[in-house]
Structures are given as C-alpha cells and as structure tokens.
Amino acid sequence: MTDGWTPHHDGAVGDLWTAPQGAARVEVAEPVAVARALAWAADRGLQVQVVRGPRAPTPRALQLDVAPLSGLVAVDEISRVAHLRAGTTWAEAEALVAARGLTLGPVPGCVADTPIMASFAQGDRRRPSPAYGHLTDGVLALRAALPTGVLTRSAVAPRRATGPDLARCVVGAGAALGLAVDVHLQVWARPTTTVVAAVRFGGWDAAHDGAAVALGEGLRPAWWCARRRGRAVELLAGLWGDGTEPDAVRRFVEVTGGDEAPPEDAQAWRDARLDPAAAEAWWPQVVAPRGGLAAAAKGRRGVEAWDLRQAGATLYAPGAAAPPFERDAWAASSDRLAHALRAEEA
Amino acid sequence: MEDGTLLVEALVARVGPDHVRTDAPDRDAYSRDLWPRSQLERLAGDPPTRPLAVVWPGDPAEVAEVVRLCAARGVPIVPFGAGSGVCGGARPDRGGVVLDVKRLKALRRVDPVAGEIEVEAGMMGELLERRLEHRGLTLGHFPSSIVCSTVGGWLAGRSAGQCSSRYGKIEDMVVDLEVVTGDGAIRRTPRADALGPGPDWNQLFVGSEGTLGVITAATLRVHPQPAERAFGGWLMPDYRAGLAVMRGAMQAGDRPAVLRLYDALDTFMVGANPHAAEGGGALSRLKGLLSAGHDGGPSRLKHAVLRAVLGSPALTNAAVRALPARCLLITVCEGEADEVAAAHARLERLAATAGGQPLGEGPGRTWLAHRHDVSFKQSKIYEAGCFVDTFEVATTWARLPALYEGVRRAVGPHVLVMAHFSHAYPGGCSIYFTFAGTGADAVAMRRTYDAAWRAGLDTAQAHGAVIAHHHGAGLSRRAHMPAAHGEARRWFDALKATFDPAGIFNPGKLFAEEGA
Numbered sequence: 007m008t009d010g011w012t013p014h015h016d017g018a019v020g021d022l023w024t025a026p027q028g029a030a031r032v033e034v035a036e037p038v039a040v041a042r043a044l045a046w047a048a049d050r051g052l053q054v055q056v057v058r059g060p061r062a063p064t065p066r067a068l069q070l071d072v073a074p075l076s077g078l079v080a081v082d083e084i085s086r087v088a089h090l091r092a093g094t095t096w097a098e099a100e101a102l103v104a105a106r107g108l109t110l111g112p113v114p115g116c117v118a119d120t121p122i123m124a125s126f127a128q129g130d131r132r133r134p135s136p137a138y139g140h141l142t143d144g145v146l147a148l149r150a151a152l153p154t155g156v157l158t159r160s161a162v163a164p165r166r167a168t169g170p171d172l173a174r175c176v177v178g179a180g181a182a183l184g185l186a187v188d189v190h191l192q193v194w195a196r197p198t199t200t201v202v203a204a205v206r207f208g209g210w211d212a213a214h215d216g217a218a219v220a221l222g223e224g225l226r227p228a229w230w231c232a233r234r235r236g237r238a239v240e241l242l243a244g245l246w247g248d249g250t251e252p253d254a255v256r257r258f259v260e261v262t263g264g265d266e267a268p269p270e271d272a273q274a275w276r277d278a279r280l281d282p283a284a285a286e287a288w289w290p291q292v293v294a295p296r297g298g299l300a301a302a303a304k305g306r307r308g309v310e311a312w313d314l315r316q317a318g319a320t321l322y323a324p325g326a327a328a329p330p331f332e333r334d335a336w337a338a339s340s341d342r343l344a345h346a347l348r349a350e351e352a
Numbered sequence: 353m354e355d356g357t358l359l360v361e362a363l364v365a366r367v368g369p370d371h372v373r374t375d376a377p378d379r380d381a382y383s384r385d386l387w388p389r390s391q392l393e394r395l396a397g398d399p400p401t402r403p404l405a406v407v408w409p410g411d412p413a414e415v416a417e418v419v420r421l422c423a424a425r426g427v428p429i430v431p432f433g434a435g436s437g438v439c440g441g442a443r444p445d446r447g448g449v450v451l452d453v454k455r456l457k458a459l460r461r462v463d464p465v466a467g468e469i470e471v472e473a474g475m476m477g478e479l480l481e482r483r484l485e486h487r488g489l490t491l492g493h494f495p496s497s498i499v500c501s502t503v504g505g506w507l508a509g510r511s512a513g514q515c516s517s518r519y520g521k522i523e524d525m526v527v528d529l530e531v532v533t534g535d536g537a538i539r540r541t542p543r544a545d546a547l548g549p550g551p552d553w554n555q556l557f558v559g560s561e562g563t564l565g566v567i568t569a570a571t572l573r574v575h576p577q578p579a580e581r582a583f584g585g586w587l588m589p590d591y592r593a594g595l596a597v598m599r600g601a602m603q604a605g606d607r608p609a610v611l612r613l614y615d616a617l618d619t620f621m622v623g624a625n626p627h628a629a630e631g632g633g634a635l636s637r638l639k640g641l642l643s644a645g646h647d648g649g650p651s652r653l654k655h656a657v658l659r660a661v662l663g664s665p666a667l668t669n670a671a672v673r674a675l676p677a678r679c680l681l682i683t684v685c686e687g688e689a690d691e692v693a694a695a696h697a698r699l700e701r702l703a704a705t706a707g708g709q710p711l712g713e714g715p716g717r718t719w720l721a722h723r724h725d726v727s728f729k730q731s732k733i734y735e736a737g738c739f740v741d742t743f744e745v746a747t748t749w750a751r752l753p754a755l756y757e758g759v760r761r762a763v764g765p766h767v768l769v770m771a772h773f774s775h776a777y778p779g780g781c782s783i784y785f786t787f788a789g790t791g792a793d794a795v796a797m798r799r800t801y802d803a804a805w806r807a808g809l810d811t812a813q814a815h816g817a818v819i820a821h822h823h824g825a826g827l828s829r830r831a832h833m834p835a836a837h838g839e840a841r842r843w844f845d846a847l848k849a850t851f852d853p854a855g856i857f858n859p860g861k862l863f864a865e866e867g868a
C-alpha cells in the first residue's frame with residue numbers, strides 16, 4: 007500500500023484505508039460492495055474515483071479499487087454476448103473473449119488499462135469504430151450500483167421499449183448517479199484478416215467526404231482516422247474481415263475516391279498514438295461538422311480526426327489535455343437529478 | 353369546476369379559441385388511443401375518462417405556456433401524437449388536458465450532406481417520408497402505423513420500423529431533442545456526438561412516453577434512398593432454421609433491411625405455405641374467419657363459428673400443432689449495389705445450409721407492396737364478440753426458442769396465438785405475438801384478455817426477456833414494470849422529480865403512482 011494510508015474497519019463498508027483530508031480507499035470484490043461504498047461516500051460528501059491498485063491519497067475522495075471485481079462471468083456463444091464484471095480492464099476483457107475466438111473490436115492502447123466501470127462513468131469516446139461502435143455502445147444489459155446503496159437489474163436484450171433507457175444514467179455522469187457493476191457486451195467473431203489501407207486527399211474536408219461515401223456504400227472499417235501528411239491529408243483505415251473479401255484495400259481506395267498511398271507506418275503510427283503511455287495526454291478536442299473540418303483543424307498543431315461520421319468528425323490533439331468542459335444548461339439538471347436520487351432515499 | 357373553467361379561459365387566451373376544445377365529441381375522441389383493452393372496457397360499459405380540454409398549441413412557445421398554466425394548477429397533461437399507441441399511453445385517465453402536438457409539423461432543416469434533418473414532433477410519419485423521398489432521402493423508419501403516427505409518438509415510445517435491422521430503431525436515429533419540461537422551459541439536449549459530461553439525456557427522454565416532458569422537435573439521422581433492393585423468400589424447415597439464417601446474417605455484420613420469419617401458424621395465415629392443405633380444413637376456415645370473412649355480408653353464422661373456435665383455445669392451439677412446421681422467411685436487402693449483392697448472397701448461402709426451400713422474390717415483393725396495409729378490421733372482430741391484440745418481447749438469440757415456446761404454452765389456454773420474429777440484431781431479436789380470444793360476454797372477454805397478457809408477460813420475464821421491444825409500456829405493461837426495472841425505478845423517480853416536479857406529465861403511465 008502506498009504511504010499515507012491507515013487501515014480501518016467500518017461497519018458499513020468493511021475494511022478500508024483512510025488518509026488525512028478526508029481521503030479514503032476501499033477494495034470492492036462484489037457488486038453489493040460497490041453499492042455500499044457509494045452510499046458511504048455520498049453520506050460523507052466524498053467524490054468517488056474508480057482505480058485499480060494502490061494510488062496516493064486524494065483529498066475528499068473515496069478511491070474505489072475495483073481490481074477484485076473483475077473477470078468474465080459467462081459468454082453466450084450463440085448470441086455472442088460476454089457478461090463481464092465492470093472492474094475488468096478493456097485489455098483483460100479482450101484477452102478473455104479472445105480465448106473463445108471472439109473480440110470486442112479494436113481496443114486502443116489508451117483505454118487498455120481502464121476498467122470498464124470507469125469508461126462508462128466517463129462516457130469514454132476513445133474507441134470510435136464504424137464497425138464496432140464506441141466501447142460503451144454494444145450494451146445488452148447493465149447492472150449498476152446506486153449511491154443509495156442498492157443494485158439495479160436489467161434483462162439482457164438488444165433493444166427495449168420499457169420507458170427511458172435508465173441505464174444511460176451511469177454513462178458519462180461520473181459516479182453521481184451510480185456506477186456500472188457488470189455489463190453484457192456484444193462480441194464478434196475474431197477477424198481472420200486485418201489489413202490497413204491509406205488513401206490520400208487534397209485536404210481535410212475531401213478526406214471526410216471520402217469517408218462519408220464509404221459509409222454510404224456500407225464499408226465499416228474496424229478503425230479509421232485522418233492525419234496530415236505535408237499538404238495532403240491521409241485517411242487510414244483498419245479493415246478487418248473473415249477472408250471473404252480479398253481486395254478489401256482496393257475497394258476501400260476506389261470507394262473513397264482518393265489516391266492509394268503506401269500504408270507503411272500506418273499501423274505502427276496508430277498504435278503509438280494510442281499507446282497506454284499517451285492515455286492521459288490524448289483527448290478529443292472538438293467536434294467539427296461535415297464540411298467544417300478544415301476550418302476546425304486550422305491553427306491546431308498536430309491535430310488528427312478520429313471519429314469520422316456522416317455528420318461530422320471529432321478532432322483529437324496528441325499532447326493536449328482533456329478540455330475543461332464548460333458547465334452547460336444541463337449541468338444543473340445533472341446536479342438536481344443526483345440530489346433527487348439521494349433525497350428519495352431520505 | 354371553477355378551476356377548470358379558469359384554466360380553459362387561460363388556455364384560450366394563450367393559444368386561441370380555435371385551438372382549445374371542450375365539447376363532448378372532441379373530449380370523447382381524445383379519451384383513448386388504440387389500446388384494444390379500451391375497446392373491451394367500452395363494451396363492458398365502463399366509460400373512459402374524458403379530458404377537461406384538448407389543446408393544439410402552434411409552436412414550442414405555446415407548448416411551454418400550456419405547461420406553465422397546467423403546472424401552476426397541478427392539472428395533468430397528456431401529450432398526444434396521433435393516438436395510434438396500443439398500450440393506453442395517451443389515455444387521459446386522470447383527466448386534465450390532452451396536448452395534441454400535431455400543429456408542430458414543420459420540417460425545419462434538411463441537411464443531405466450531414467445526413468440530418470430537424471423535424472417537429474407533430475409531423476405524421478408518412479408525410480415526412482414523402483417529403484424526404486422528394487429530396488432523395490429516407491429516415492428508414494417504417495412502422496406499420498406510418499400513416500397514423502407522429503415523430504413525437506415514435507420517440508416517446510421507442511418505436512421500431514420494419515427496416516430496423518438496417519436503420520435501427522428510432523432511438524438509434526436521434527441526434528438531439530427539443531423538449532418542454534415541467535418548468536415550462538424549452539430545452540435542447542446535447543448532441544449524441546457532443547463531447548461533455550453528464551448522462552445521456554437523449555436516451556433518457558426517448559421512451560419517456562410523455563412522463564418527463566413534451567418533445568417538440570428532434571434532429572434525426574437520414575440516409576440516401578437505397579439505390580438497389582434484393583428480395584428473398586424461403587420456406588424454412590422450422591422456425592429454428594429460420595432463426596439461424598437471421599442470426600448468421602446479423603452476426604456477420606450485414607444489415608439487411610428486413611428479416612422477417614413467420615411461425616407455422618402465421619406462415620399459414622399469410623398464405624405462403626404451399627403445403628398448407630396439410631393443416632386441415634378447420635384451420636383454413638379459421639383463416640377465412642379471422643381475415644377476409646369480415647369484410648361484410650351476412651356474418652352471424654361466421655361470428656358464431658369464430659366464437660366457437662376461439663372459445664376453445666386449447667383445442668385450436670392443439671390443432672395448430674398439426675400444421676407443418678415450415679416457416680416463411682422474408683428478406684429485403686437494400687443500399688448500394690455491392691453491399692446489397694454481398695448481403696443477399698450471404699442470405700442465400702445461410703438459407704441453403706439451413707435447408708430452406710427458395711421461393712424467389714415473390715414473397716418479399718408482396719410483403720413490400722402491402723407492408724402498410726395495416727388491419728382496420730379490428731372492430732369487426734370485436735363485433736363478432738371476440739378480441740385480438742399483439743405484444744412484442746425481445747431477448748438474446750440463445751433464449752429465443754425457449755421464450756417463444758414458453759409464451760405460446762402460457763398463453764395457449766386462454767387465446768389462439770401465433771407469432772413472427774423480426775427486428776434482428778447481432779445479439780438477439782424480437783418476437784411479435786398476435787393473439788385472439790373470446791368470452792361469454794364483455795366482462796368475461798376482458799378477464800380472458802387480461803389473463804392472456806399476464807401469462808405472456810410473466811413468462812417473458814421468467815425467461816429473462818424484455819417485456820416490450822417497440823410498443824412501449826403505457827398502461828398495458830405497467831404492472832410488470834417494477835419487476836422489469838427493480839431498483840432502477842429510483843432513477844425514473846429522480847428524473848420525474850427533476851423534470852416534472854409538479855407531477856403533471858402523463859401521471860400513472862409507465863409506473864403506477866405511489867399509493868395508487
């Protein structure tokens with residue numbers, strides 16, 4: 007254990023460590039322990055941080071060490087659904103399903119060591135994949151612990167119409183409304199072929215248009231991004247397949263309408279960009295609308311476009327910190343919602 | 353009624369006398385939606401609760417004003433699209449004001465480059481598709497009720513169109529929403545692709561069935577009109593073989609627009625089974641009774657026969673088991689030529705492997721041509737002293753067969769039941785059950801109807817399925833909602849306290865009110 011912590015026993019949460027300035031830390035091995043810990047932190051007005059392994063104390067925060075709450079509970083091979091404890095990191099999760107011949111889709115290095123629970127809490131959008139969606143997209147069921155100390159339940163199904171999708175309360179809201187404790191995620195057959203295509207365009211918006219045409223034609227790369235190369239902009243794409251499309255690169259180049267470029271360093275470049283070491287320093291900066299990519303990229307050094315969609319793209323800047331989110335009109339609603347959740351119990 | 357009179361005067365002052373109605377015919381017309389149970393209640397002599405008034409605001413500002421006026425007096429508001437809901441969601445059971453959004457019908461923005469439109473909530477479905485088609489676009493949302501439902505109703509109930517396997521359900525199409533909440537504020541949710549903290553507000557308002565606010569507009573994703581279509585039809589050896597084809601296509605990453613598998617009885621009813629004669633004459637007659645036989649003419653005898661057949665559901669369902677197990681699978685692939693060809697070729701391979709007998713393009717084309725011929729013959733069946741209804745549930749592929757068999761077994765003692773499988777995803781699919789029954793009188797019919805629903809939803813929950821895939825919860829599933837959500841209900845209560853502190857929005861829907 008890192009210096010500064012003193013062991014304690016608390017009737018409500020069991021064994022925990024405390025440190026000066028209201029810092030606390032607890033290991034959780036069961037979903038119900040997360041619920042108890044959230045209630046404990048809420049009673050004391052502490053922030054909650056999801057961590058794996060020892061960390062230095064953080065004032066006025068409860069560190070929830072979720073390392074013991076990890077593992078694959080089950081895989082439904084027919085439906086291709088993996089039931090995972092939410093303390094599992096994405097890299098662990100991918101290794102666990104890979105052993106069954108399955109994949110979650112590409113797991114970028116920058117999220118590899120992040121517990122699933124933390125990704126959901128952050129509303130992490132650092133795995134923009136046309137084929138597989140964001141990491142938090144393919145959810146068939148999500149069980150959560152609430153700050154009121156209880157656990158939710160959810161049937162496992164691809165879609166539902168039973169009121170609002172209440173589980174979305176824990177996606178992107180920190181721990182204020184609860185935390186995911188286990189999730190059922192869509193998994194896929196592992197690809198048998200993975201190739202990288204590189205296509206060169208005259209500028210950002212031309213590259214984006216090429217990507218949009220590819221989407222319209224039904225092409226779904228496992229990942230793609232656009233980077234500046236001198237005066238040109240290069241669209242790079244990871245094409246995963248089952249071997250039935252031998253000319254995947256040629257087709258991709260044709261459909262996007264740019265000039266084929268040697269993919270050379272593309273895979274290595276991508277991996278370096280998404281290296282775990284870069285995780286903290288690699289954040290989305292701005293969402294640009296379709297046709298507005300060049301304008302948004304102007305004046306931003308080393309910028310890359312990583313989430314190319316029909317309607318727009320997200321620009322990332324390596325080396326930049328996460329932008330401080332402004333409190334928008336909805337922030338007050340978030341606060342009121344969290345307050346209402348607590349007030350109800352009282 | 354002093355308070356009511358004052359409120360009506362205030363509403364008239366704000367939205368104009370032409371747009372507030374308190375006369376009996378309008379209040380009657382707005383006292384129900386298309387939930388079949390309302391029909392049984394009427395037959396049993398239970399009058400529906402009529403609203404105090406029906407209001408048609410002309411823009412979001414007027415919606416906000418109506419909300420403020422009602423909130424100040426604690427008067428319930430029931431948002432109303434086109435009233436095609438089949439769960440009682442738009443029924444004003446607590447009286448109050450029905451707020452019809454149909455005057456909010458502008459297509460505010462069409463951006464073909466970004467693939468987005470902004471449309472007001474009262475826009476009727478078919479009108480929207482026609483206007484988009486004019487621009488070479490499609491929303492890709494084709495519920496069978498497209499001619500009689502609104503964009504707001506789709507969003508409020510998490511609707512699914514027939515091409516959902518390609519374009520998604522309505523919740524998959526949402527970019528952002530404009531909503532009037534209980535404080536009378538007109539609010540815009542953050543875009544689905546925005547960066548920023550906070551829960552996913554879009555997915556919390558979508559599906560809220562009028563309980564959290566009035567949806568006044570939405571930005572939705574649209575697509576180019578498909579360049580190509582390929583139709584497929586197969587007679588599969590049984591429903592499991594059909595499910596294997598659907599699953600194989602979705603898990604390969606293809607997105608056929610339509611994958612629709614009818615069970616043996618439904619296959620027989622759509623007349624696609626060349627071996628139908630094997631099913632016997634009694635069933636052929638039943639088919640005539642449930643469908644074409646109700647178009648008019650002397651029908652007393654037919655009514656009596658229908659009642660006799662539906663009055664012995666256990667026997668009739670047993671007879672159905674004598675039908676050949678073969679099931680019709682219809683597929684439609686659409687999009688650009690290459691994608692369509694590849695997806696259709698895969699379906700052909702999968703169907704052949706699963707023992708499917710190819711039927712050519714015919715069944716798919718016929719289905720497409722008639723896909724909006726929704727049945728308006730319901731009341732004829734009620735006149736015959738019988739009822740029909742449907743419910744749709746969903747689960748993972750692995751659990752589908754047990755769910756299908758289990759629900760049929762549970763519902764079978766009460767009603768005649770058939771089903772089709774549609775709305776396929778990589779992880780699972782929905783089952784759409786249709787059932788028909790009867791009773792000695794209206795009260796007995798209602799008892800049987802309730803027993804069938806209860807048995808169906810209890811069984812779905814026992815199998816770990818969701819109790820609604822696209823019709824919503826409204827009143828019809830309310831009793832099963834606590835078990836469906838468990839402690840997640842607390843989030844709903846907190847949302848309600850946050851956005852509807854006066855508790856005026858569609859009270860008693862989704863969940864029963866405390867103490868009710």
Ligand SMILES: Cc1cc2nc3c(=O)[nH]c(=O)nc-3n(C[C@H](O)[C@H](O)[C@H](O)COP(=O)(O)OP(=O)(O)OC[C@H]3O[C@@H](n4cnc5c(N)ncnc54)[C@H](O)[C@@H]3O)c2cc1C
Nearest residue numbers: 433434435436437441495496502504505508511512562567
């Ligand atoms: C023959 C037939 C076929 C059908 N086929 C399908 C189908 O294929 N797919 C499908 O999904 N459904 C289908 N339905 C069900 C129905 O059409 C859908 O539920 C539809 O979404 C309801 O839309 P509406 O505009 O009629 O809403 P309404 O019935 O008026 O309202 C439904 C619910 O939404 C709320 N609501 C309506 N508008 C708003 C708003 N602007 N803001 C907030 N809340 C609002 C109401 O309060 C109510 O709770 C069918 C119904 C029929 C009768």
